[in-house]
Amino acid sequence: MKILKRILLILSVLLIVAVYFNFPKLNFISGYASKNMASTVFITDRSAESVELNDNDVPLIKLADVETDGKSASASVFGLMERKAICNEGLGCTLVNEDYDPNTKIPAPQRVKQKNDLEFPYGDKEANDTIFSNVDYDQLQKGLDHAFSNNDVQKTRTVLVTHKNHIIGEKYLEGFTKDTPILGWSMTKSVLATLYGILEYQGKLDLNEPVLLNNWDKDDRKKITLNHLLRMQSGLAWDEDYTSISDVTRMLFMDADMTKAQGEKVAIAAPTEIWNYSSGTSNLLSGILRKRFKTHQEYINFPYKALIDKIGMSSMLIETDMKGNFVGSSYAWATTRDWAKFGLLYLNKGNWNGEQLFDASWVDYVSKPTLHSDGTYGGHFWLNANGKYPDVPRDLYSANGYQGQRVFIIPSKDLVVVRTGLAEDPDFDINLFLKNILAAIK
Template sequence: MKILKRILLILFVIITVAVYFNFPKLNFISGYASKNMASTVFITDRSAKSIELNDNDVPLINLADVETDGKSASASVFGLMERKAICHEGLGCTLVNKDYDPNVTMPVPQRVKNENNLVFPYGDKEAKDTVFSNVDYDILKKGINSAFTNNEVQKTRTVLVAHKNHIIGEKYLDGFTKDTPILGWSMTKSVLATLYGILEYQGKIDLNEPVILEGWEKDSRKKITLNHLLRMQSGLAWDEDYTSISDVTRMLFMDADMTNSQAKKEAIAPPTEVWNYSSGTSNLLSGILRKRFKSHQDYINYPYEALIDKIGMSSMLIETDMKGNFVGSSYAWATTRDWAKFGLLYLNKGNWNGEQLFDESWVDYVSEPTLHSDGTYGGHFWLNANGKYPDVPRDLYSANGYQGQRVFIIPSKDLVVVRTGLAEAPDFDINLFLKNILAAIK
């Protein structure tokens, strides 16, 4: 009997310690589960059951119990730490906290959808069959299909290949179509950066001028420029760890205003001396962007009128935080075809059907390796300058997102490849996938 009591006591102590150290994580588990459920149901109109069995079926997140009514979702873990995400037309869904006031209304983007009779990419009409003599379509089909082989592991959802501004191949997993919006996660960072490229082309900003924020003028942070932020080399402290209670998980699942998280961090090195990938930096850039406009409405309109609706990405939606800031680090949704349009804008060096949106030199800027990034990062785009993908041209650059969301731009092959899914390396071999696609292009 004494032995049993001792065993029970030891178990009690172990459980108590485990709960003590992991209880704060429940906030993030239920926060992720409710936000992902609310947004996916609201924006894509997919079923809650499908999201539960797929999108939210990842370690720890699958511990959460989630309920949704299509306009909000609530989640908790064993009845503890309930979190709620609320949806609004035009703004997507926002994870709210105890300070949320339902009576406060936020401006909604004033969208303009240009109806025309043009085919993809300059319109939404289906293109007539275009056959390129330098493309082996049988090899291409095999290359696309290879992304869906053993899909319990690879978890590919959509693939699109565009060559010379034409779709030469695409495939969708059952349950997904050309009209299904896909969350780009950190591909949103590249969209955000593009807004700065547009502003620079319009002569409204100088990337090398210091960014003066409250508190920064008193210390070494006064030397930080937009260029440093776009290249993730500001020298500001930041912990981008999604497996623990870190700077990025606090920001995404706790902060009402995500634009302040990075701004409050101390400098751990002078600008350019270190490279440190930071979602906080992207949201700081979103906040800096907002300060450029006279009104909240002007800020909310800007990404759509300057870029998104301008190139016909009518499905794209960038979600906002509780304070109405675009979550520029993580929350842009668009169909696979619209993600491809974004890639083609860059392949065409900022020119869209005769209109120049950003200077051609902006492509050189975002694809130039950033110091200390080992050739893997430019200006809010990822690079292949160091040959990370050995069977792929070194001029490849890409918008990358969590779980393998990718828009690959390969100028030397006049190629854009979009892949979306729920898995990345090592489960999804990007080098092999692109090698298979490139084998079809002579």
């Protein structure tokens, strides 16, 4: 009996210790579950049951109990640490905290969605079949089919391939169509960077000018430029660890204003001395962007007016934080075809149906390897300069997001390839996927 009591005492102590150290994580579990549920149901019109069984069926997150009411979702873990996400038209869904004031109004974007009779990509009219003599369509279909094989592991949802500005193949998992918006996660970073390319082309900024945020003039941070931020080489401290209570999880699931966290970090190295991938840096850039406009409405309108609606990405929506800042690190949604349009804008070096949105040299800028990134990163785009994908041309560059969201741009093959899903390397073999697609292009 004494032994049993001792065992129960030890187990009780271990349980108390486990709860003590993991209780703060419940904030992030509930936060992720409620935010992902609200956004997916509100933006894509998918069912809560589908989100629970698929999108939220990941370790820890699946512990959360989630309730929805159409324009919001609440989640808790065993009744503890309830979090809520609230949705608004044009702004998506926002995870709110105890500081949330429902009377605060964030302006919705004033959008002008194109209406024309043009074929993809310059319009939404279905294109006539275009047969390229250098494309092996049987091989292409095999490549598409393979991307969906063993899909309990690969978890592919959509794939689209364009060649010479034409869709030559696309495939969708049951429940997803060409009209289903997909969360790009960190592909949003590449969209955000493009806004800086547009402003530079318009002569409204110099990437090499110091940023000079408040208090940065007192130390080495006064040397940080937009270029350093776009290349993730500012030298600022940042912990991008999604498995723990870290800088990035605090920012995404606790902060009302996500643009501040990175700017408040100390410098641990001089600019260009280290490369450190940071979602905080992308949201800092979103905050810097906001300061370039006189009104909040102008800031909210800018991505849509200058880029998104300009190239007909009518489905795209970038969600905001509680203070109305675009979450440029993570929260852009768009259909697979609209993500492909984004890639085609880059493939065409910033020219969209005769209109130049950013200078052709911007493509060289974002696809140039950043010092200390081992050839894997440029300016808010990922690269294959070091041959990470050995069977793929080295000129490939891409917008990458969590769980294998990808927009691949391969200039030497005149290709843009989009893949979305819920798994990435090694469960989804990117090199093999692209190798299969490339085998179809002679």
